[in-house]
Amino acid sequence: MPKLRDVATHVRSKNAGPFWVTVDVFFADDRTYRTYRDDPALGAATFARMFGTDAAQVKRFPLDALNVVKISYPRPHPQGGAVERDMHAGQQAHYLLDLELGSPI
């Protein structure tokens, strides 16, 4: 099965206010985008497992016009507290690159 790093052209993450992180997954073209837009590997359970967030609050937005899937999740700890390791959450997306996509929906 392909990994996210094989099928996405770019993956990035960023803080969206002090309490949320948002991840953007970019695909090269409409066909690739539609193949993986609804892939369960990019679902709430993955974000709960990898980042310790509450699966029930994970939001997922397909942006058909841009060939982008956006996933937003609450930070387990608000930005910038005593245990902070990634203030802008800008490195979190890279941990998704080895996700295996293409499982049956």
Next chain:
Amino acid sequence: MTHSGETTVAVPTGALGSGIRAADMKAALAAGAHAFAVDAGSTDSGPSYLARAVSKYTREAVKRDLALLMEAQVKAQIPLLIGSCGTSGTDAGVDWTRDIVLEIAAELGWSPRVALLYSEQSRAAIKHKNAAGRVRPLAPAAPLTDADVDACEHIVALMGPEPYAAAVRAGAQIVLGGRTTDTAVIAAVPLLRGAGTGPAWHAGKIAECGGQCTVNPLDGGVLIRVRVDDFTVEPLSESNACDPHSVAMHMLYENSDPFRLIEPGGVLDVTGARYAAIDRRTVRVAGSRFDPAPYTMKLEGAANGPFQTIMIVGIADPAVLGDLDAFAERWTAVLYDRARYGVGDDAEFDISLRLYGWNGVSGRTPSPGTPLPPEVGVLFVATAATQALATAVAKACNAAFFHYPVKAGIELPSYAFPFSPAEIERGRAYRFVLNHVVEVDDPAELVRVAWAEPSRREVAAGA
């Protein structure tokens, strides 16, 4: 003011103090801008600035940007709006910016009318609103408690465009605002001059980070032209460009929802927005909507946290690198033992080891088969209620952190520590507390207005 069909706003930078360029100001004047709008604040850099009510940028950097803006203003005689003064938009941030503005005004020999909009809130005011059932949590927060409010060193409410528009209508040439939504500062003058609400708010969002919506975000600020049904955006720099992709992409940036943005007094909905190039550097955007909703202001609050003392070593020893996870576990246990011996069993503290080059960012165990790094940097973080205790923990750990061997029976290693003294007191940690909105009857209800007169340094009532 009457509606002229188009309102042009120059946004020469996404953050006051980050470096406005003289050429951009020249371009803004040549384009016939009706206003300059600049955001000076953000929570992006963490809770420290709000908790301490201090600016992220230096006074010199902010003064340099303000001087460029005010010199242009003297020529153009158009309003200058600054939102979220002093990074966090506290009252102290507004006053700090006011003093810089008055200093520049004196240097320019100019006497602008300066309006000051304060939106910092007392704990009592927020508790009162909460008791009245008018404070609501935003996901993932829980309902507000008095303890949350009491924890905050400073609380600010995010203003909408109305106080800015009112100040301009009352003759303000410079408006210095406390905490405000980034979009509102930019949308204020277009809304005042009769632009469409959807285009005005959407233009505000697109321009809020200056050049971030251009193809080269490092090449200066942007200019928006807002009309009744649409708006255009273009870079101020001739060498830069906006294209439909760079502009549409900006709705993704730092937004948890790319289609709907909740603002004071309504929701910007860009689901139906269409982006089209009208020349090689300008994009036209139509189809955005602003749906009015009961007026709310978002609250931000930051609290003092514990103190931290840190130490750093580098390790290139292959025996350690080959056993990093187990080694770090044993090492941490030994450090806790030494610290307890040093500061006593009753003292409360935390020790965290972060192995940069291995898992310093994630803190998780790398998957089996992960290639070993050539070296790792290890950050030791002691956290405690006082700086003295955090430092006592670090000092007690000094020998074990620098010389703990990977196995028993070998000579003690010395890991590479770069500084003498080895421990660094980094001060307090801080934390964001509030993630709530407050309902208000009027956009000005929680806003206090004052005027600063350059000739008389004192400020009118309300400051």
